[in-house]
Amino acid sequence: MTRKIQDVGRVVNTHGLRGELKIECWCDGPGFMANFDKLIIDGETYVLNGFRAHKNMALVTLDGVDGIDKARALKGLVAQADVSGVELPEDRWFVQDLIGLVVVDDQTGYTIGKLEDVLKQPAHDVYAVRDLTGAERLIPAVDAFVKSVDMDARVMRVALIEGM
Numbered sequence: 001m002t003r004k005i006q007d008v009g010r011v012v013n014t015h016g017l018r019g020e021l022k023i024e025c026w027c028d029g030p031g032f033m034a035n036f037d038k039l040i041i042d043g044e045t046y047v048l049n050g051f052r053a054h055k056n057m058a059l060v061t062l063d064g065v066d067g068i069d070k071a072r073a074l075k076g077l078v079a080q081a082d083v084s085g086v087e088l089p090e091d092r093w094f095v096q097d098l099i100g101l102v103v104v105d106d107q108t109g110y111t112i113g114k115l116e117d118v119l120k121q122p123a124h125d126v127y128a129v130r131d132l133t134g135a136e137r138l139i140p141a142v143d144a145f146v147k148s149v150d151m152d153a154r155v156m157r158v159a160l161i162e163g164m
Contacts, residue, residue, distance in 0.1 A: 095118045
């Protein structure tokens with residue numbers, strides 16, 4: 001099995017004085033981080049010693065990050081993990097895999113643009129799609145709008161409503 005390294009979150013802050021990190025999760029939620037025994041931050045691999053969910057964040061302790069100064073040095077950096085052994089439910093994808101999909105209007109077949117970002121919102125994610133003119137269009141990541149995703153063809157079909 002080949003390694004598949006994915007971005008799984010960003011270190012947004014420290015927590016306490018003993019080196020615990022607060023990570024904003026770019027996956028289904030903070031509990032998803034419990035799937036990993038190692039995290040890669042700034043090219044260095046750390047063994048995950050502890051994990052707990054706190055609100056919408058993951059609080060983690062890493063081997064070798066044993067104080068506030070070492071934890072502060074990681075603030076703002078992206079955390080990655082080897083996700084090759086992680087089984088996702090059907091119709092679920094890693095954010096990194098969605099970036100770059102061609103977004104097409106399901107009714108007309110018209111190409112709307114490319115998916116550039118997945119915005120985490122309290123109720124649901126929102127897809128940021130950039131069209132050929134450079135304008136951004138926001139599409140809620142819910143079944144009412146997202147009709148299908150074909151990862152092999154790299155196409156997402158969406159239903160738009162007036163004003164989108």
